[in-house]
Amino acid sequence: MTDVRPAVFEDVPWLIAMGTRFIRETEYRHHMAVDHATLSQLMASLMDNDEAIILVVGERPHGMIGMIIFDHPMSGEKFASELFWWIDPDQRGEGIKLLKAAERWAKEAGAVRIQMVAPNDRTAQAYERLGYSKIETHYQRGLA
DSSP, rough: OEEEEOOOGGGHHHHHHHHHHHHHHGGGGTTTTOOHHHHHHHHHHHOOOTTEEEEEETTTSSSSEEEEEOTTTOOOOEEEEEEEEEOGGGGGGGGHHHOOOOOOOHHHOOOEEOOOOOHHHHHHHHHHHOOOOOOOOOOOOOOO
């Protein structure tokens, strides 16, 4: 197993490749387009933001998690929120390392709560085993 570390700009090509796989190989393929320029801009903006982080696992990254801190609009509390989380399928045992590192980062950044997205039942069950509570279900519809 390899260590988790903050992403650096040299990782951006790998981050884009993982983001592309995430969209193309999951349910998201039916709900959003792949745009490499937008993915690149997202990765760079998160790395430049003191209230955000991208953590990766692997010298040549094979997993990533993107997090951002914000003041919740209803309570004012500092929340950490997942923007994306991906592990190459042949490395799936290392995903929990990314999540635990993201939780540590969020706590150190002053967040009092963390929000994660569960795109499927397997992920939801993992969160529940780790003490997360389901609070909401998101729905999406195209407007074209």
